[in-house]
Amino acid sequence: MNDLSPWAASVEEIFDANTARELYTHLLGSYKIKVYCITNTLWLRIECPGGMLAIVRAAYTPTGSFKITLREKTTEGFRVRLKFATGFFETTISFPGGEFPMVRYTTSMKTLEGLYIPFSPRDLVITDNKGARNTSKGRIQITQTGARSGLQYLSLDEPASGSLLYFQNLTALNEYCQLTGTSAGGTVGGKWPEIGFALPSSIEKSIPKGKELILSDAILALSPELPVKNAGLAKQFLDMLAAVYLHLPKPDTQMHDWPGILQKGLKDLDSPACWLHRKGQDYLNAYVCDYSTPPELMVQMAVLLPLVDYKMWSGEDMPVINTIRKGMPTFYDQKLKTVTRFLPSMEGDLSQEEEQLKPKVMDAWYLHHPMLNLCRMALHGDDVAKDLFLKSLPFTIKVAHHFNYRWPVFYNMETLEVIKAETSPEKGGEKDVAGLYALVLLHAWQLTKEKKYLKEAEKAAKTLEEKGFDLFYQGNNTAFSAKALLQLYLETGNEKYLDLSYLCIAGIMKNVQLWECNYGYAKHYNTFFGVFPLNDAPYTAAYEEQEIFAALHDYLIQAQTVDLRPSVKLLLAEFIRFLVQRAMFYYPPNLPAEMLSEEVKMGEVDKNLWIALEDIYDGWEKSGQVGQEVYGAGVAFGIVPRHYHQVKDQQVLIYCDYPVSGFRSKGRKATFTTGGDRRLSCRMVIVVQDDKKMPHFKVDAGGSASGEVTGVHRADRQIEFTVPGNQYIEITW
Numbered sequence: 001m002n003d004l005s006p007w008a009a010s011v012e013e014i015f016d017a018n019t020a021r022e023l024y025t026h027l028l029g030s031y032k033i034k035v036y037c038i039t040n041t042l043w044l045r046i047e048c049p050g051g052m053l054a055i056v057r058a059a060y061t062p063t064g065s066f067k068i069t070l071r072e073k074t075t076e077g078f079r080v081r082l083k084f085a086t087g088f089f090e091t092t093i094s095f096p097g098g099e100f101p102m103v104r105y106t107t108s109m110k111t112l113e114g115l116y117i118p119f120s121p122r123d124l125v126i127t128d129n130k131g132a133r134n135t136s137k138g139r140i141q142i143t144q145t146g147a148r149s150g151l152q153y154l155s156l157d158e159p160a161s162g163s164l165l166y167f168q169n170l171t172a173l174n175e176y177c178q179l180t181g182t183s184a185g186g187t188v189g190g191k192w193p194e195i196g197f198a199l200p201s202s203i204e205k206s207i208p209k210g211k212e213l214i215l216s217d218a219i220l221a222l223s224p225e226l227p228v229k230n231a232g233l234a235k236q237f238l239d240m241l242a243a244v245y246l247h248l249p250k251p252d253t254q255m256h257d258w259p260g261i262l263q264k265g266l267k268d269l270d271s272p273a274c275w276l277h278r279k280g281q282d283y284l285n286a287y288v289c290d291y292s293t294p295p296e297l298m299v300q301m302a303v304l305l306p307l308v309d310y311k312m313w314s315g316e317d318m319p320v321i322n323t324i325r326k327g328m329p330t331f332y333d334q335k336l337k338t339v340t341r342f343l344p345s346m347e348g349d350l351s352q353e354e355e356q357l358k359p360k361v362m363d364a365w366y367l368h369h370p371m372l373n374l375c376r377m378a379l380h381g382d383d384v385a386k387d388l389f390l391k392s393l394p395f396t397i398k399v400a401h402h403f404n405y406r407w408p409v410f411y412n413m414e415t416l417e418v419i420k421a422e423t424s425p426e427k428g429g430e431k432d433v434a435g436l437y438a439l440v441l442l443h444a445w446q447l448t449k450e451k452k453y454l455k456e457a458e459k460a461a462k463t464l465e466e467k468g469f470d471l472f473y474q475g476n477n478t479a480f481s482a483k484a485l486l487q488l489y490l491e492t493g494n495e496k497y498l499d500l501s502y503l504c505i506a507g508i509m510k511n512v513q514l515w516e517c518n519y520g521y522a523k524h525y526n527t528f529f530g531v532f533p534l535n536d537a538p539y540t541a542a543y544e545e546q547e548i549f550a551a552l553h554d555y556l557i558q559a560q561t562v563d564l565r566p567s568v569k570l571l572l573a574e575f576i577r578f579l580v581q582r583a584m585f586y587y588p589p590n591l592p593a594e595m596l597s598e599e600v601k602m603g604e605v606d607k608n609l610w611i612a613l614e615d616i617y618d619g620w621e622k623s624g625q626v627g628q629e630v631y632g633a634g635v636a637f638g639i640v641p642r643h644y645h646q647v648k649d650q651q652v653l654i655y656c657d658y659p660v661s662g663f664r665s666k667g668r669k670a671t672f673t674t675g676g677d678r679r680l681s682c683r684m685v686i687v688v689q690d691d692k693k694m695p696h697f698k699v700d701a702g703g704s705a706s707g708e709v710t711g712v713h714r715a716d717r718q719i720e721f722t723v724p725g726n727q728y729i730e731i732t733w
Contacts, residue, residue, distance in 0.1 A: 540615075
């Protein structure tokens with residue numbers, strides 16, 4: 001048991017007295033909701049069918065007592081207004097409905113004078129059915145880290161009472177954070193049984209007199225089911241998160257000129273700031289103007305693959321592709337019989353200031369990522385990539401066997417001695433590398449048709465089950481793991497692999513930012529549905545997000561014959577839609593100069609260069625502190641081929657911000673199916689590329705009430721439509 005604060009310790013005494021009168025009672029399936037106002041606190045008491053209680057502090061003042069000035073039933077639930085010494089609280093309680101029983105409470109405050117709030121207690125205490133908090137037992141499976149979603153996913157173990165997803169809509173706190181200079185990051189947390197949300201402390205800046213603003217907007221999703229295995233927990237978490245997601249406010253999206261951004265990025269990729277010349281060969285820098293770090297194979301391949309994707313889509317000749325390809329063989333180490341992270345001929349130039357910046361030290365995933373991309377190139381018919389891949393594959397397998405598919409963070413490539421075993425004490429190494437390795441072996445099987453590689457992939461994949469929600473090490477590698485596991489399911493029919501792919505998706509979804517930060521510098525960019533690259537990273541990153549985006553696109557394509565969970569289809573389509581919206585803000589020309597960091601860790605930041613920043617932060621921090629990452633240059637080259645669909649023999653492009661499947665066109669007709677969920681919609685735009693008279697486009701979405709969807713003509717010769725998710729679309733003209 002954990003020690004408690006006085007605010008949590010008082011809960012048992014308050015409810016044990018059994019003298020408080022209920023203001024409101026509501027039956028929600030097998031749950032009973034009761035509302036009390038006891039001296040200085042408005043309480044919601046949620047009685048779970050197994051006997052446990054979730055007791056919520058919906059409004060609180062540290063001194064005196066509340067005076068109830070309004071209490072009324074509403075069509076949605078209940079509303080109460082409370083007067084205290086320096087203002088008013090108003091709390092509304094509603095029951096959104098859906099797949100799970102849900103309770104939503106929103107509390108706003110109006111001040112009667114300028115007000116500081118230096119402390120707020122957490123708003124959720126879990127107790128047994130008598131209000132005793134020392135006899136309740138449970139597990140916090142997931143909790144907010146930094147600026148990620150303000151959520152906690154809980155198992156209510158003893159007495160066995162199911163599961164609970166607590167979600168604080170942090171978007172509602174923007175005005176409070178702007179006024180007080182505070183951050184919504186890290187506001188949901190605590191230790192069992194005193195958990196939930198605590199309003200960030202306002203110490204230096206006060207809330208002005210007469211101001212009305214929201215202090216809390218929380219949704220609790222409830223389930224009597226209590227999964228015990230990791231796969232069951234992952235599926236329940238995804239289902240509950242998707243159910244809550246339907247009720248969250250979401251920012252609007254726009255169609256950005258991604259083809260134009262792509263051309264600017266392609267031009268600026270030729271900048272000398274992006275290249276290093278060595279022994280007659282040009283190599284991409286990792287960061288703009290970073291000439292001190294030797295070239296890395298991962299960097300070359302991370303840019304090359306999106307360029308190849310775009311070339312296959314456009315047919316456009318890009319000399320930069322051949323420049324990068326020519327340098328690939330120089331990363332092969334003849335002694336080790338494998339490709340390496342850094343250019344072998346320049347390892348002596350490493351600064352050795354950090355563990356990974358020493359000769360022959362490998363960061364575990366840095367071997368497998370280039371191997372994956374080399375094999376993808378080989379599958380496209382590149383003989384140079386095929387030769388490098390097959391020559392390096394035995395070493396890759398040797399390393400996997402040496403570490404028993406459980407990789408450390410850093411190891412010596414010559415001796416396989418562990419240099420750094422864990423990311424932090426008791427957290428283990430790079431846990432999702434097993435899935436990345438499995439995908440490499442699956443591609444090797446596709447390339448060679450040798451079944452031993454399929455068996456090897458299975459051995460690695462099975463080790464992921466033990467990792468649970470801690471599987472996520474780096475977002476793009478977790479997404480690659482999901483692809484590998486889905487492919488194993490398709491090849492073997494073993495449901496375990498499909499469930500493990502859901503575990504990977506859950507790992508990604510616990511690391512997203514499901515709120516729109518709109519204070520400080522964040523007024524200039526979108527944050528909604530950003531994915532953080534690492535479990536503890538304080539920023540979202542262009543390169544990892546682009547690769548997660550591309551991998552999850554591929555996952556959905558692979559899964560067309562699979563009965564995917566609706567929650568997975570919904571969440572992945574929405575992530576993709578908002579990535580297409582947000583990613584433009586990684587480019588410095590789209591940001592005001594004052595929000596770019598003056599101090600840069602790697603190289604320099606050129607605010608006029610269309611090369612993506614690595615790092616976007618919470619609204620109070622400047623961005624670009626790490627640098628302008630050349631290896632993030634693939635963002636636009638990944639988006640355009642996946643979201644602009646070409647109509648054969650017509651000067652027409654069809655843009656959709658959802659992923660689509662089955663796109664076909666013939667003559668003056670195009671058909672496809674949108675991804676996602678029919679309860680949500682996406683943006684579709686028809687782009688006419690010539691100057692001829694605009695034809696009449698008829699759009700039929702089978703799920704709409706009338707069938708035909710009406711579009712809006714834009715000034716730029718484009719017609720915009722809103723169409724449902726998971727719907728067959730037919731366009732004729």
